[in-house]
Amino acid sequence: MAIENKPREEFDTVFSRNDSLELSSHHDHDPAHARIFKIIVIGDSNVGKTCLTYRFCGGTFLKNPEATIGVDFRERTVELDGESIKLQIWDTAGQERFRKSMVEHYYRSVHAVIFVYDVTSLSSFKSVPEWIEECSRHCVGPLVPRIMVGNKCDLRDRREVPTSAAQCLADSYNFPLFETSAKDPAEKEHVDAIFLTLAYRLKSHKPLRLKQPSQTDVRHLWNQKEQESASCHC
């Protein structure tokens, strides 16, 4: 469900710019020269951050996801106008206790941010300005592309956040707004559009030298930080 407003136009732009637009997963297209962009996905716990990233990177709906601890990485290489771009997506933890030591790492060298709320949860929507504030506190400047996403649109009877209110908030920050569902297979292209909108914006950025962290690297950082904070309390 893409909404009939500015983001929808962006979505159309993404898909009409080049008829031969090809999308490929990292399984079948992962050239060594691809530029890498780090995108973080932020929002309250349970809004569907993991499911959205999994839908984009894995192509399916992840049934029974576990709460994210620290961070999970997924990536997908897309081909835009003949150039390979690797999107390295950091699926962050919504629960404070699982993110406290990782926050600095989330925001370091970030290229784009996706703020997610759940359209069936007013409180998750009300948290969006706090997530935006956290982002600013970590020096993520206005030139970093940001997008707001209302997830779980398939739960029509349970909607608590009207599109008009979300649009109003998005406009106040000058962010594009997408409403979608990670669960509904018919929404797959719209989930892609969220990430591709960012990819097109990032495409004009300079080449990057971003070290590619492995899950082990981050687990290591996480453990190290946990030990540090434990020793601080002694």
Ligand SMILES: Nc1nc2c(ncn2[C@@H]2O[C@H](COP(=O)(O)OP(=O)(O)OP(=O)(O)O)[C@@H](O)[C@H]2O)c(=O)[nH]1
């Ligand atoms: N109906 C519906 N359920 C969804 C959708 N996306 C996610 N869910 C469900 O919402 C719950 C939370 O999904 P997650 O993707 O783990 O949420 P999260 O934001 O990553 O949560 P944390 O890891 O705790 O931050 C799971 O039960 C999912 O099955 C959606 O689009 N529609």
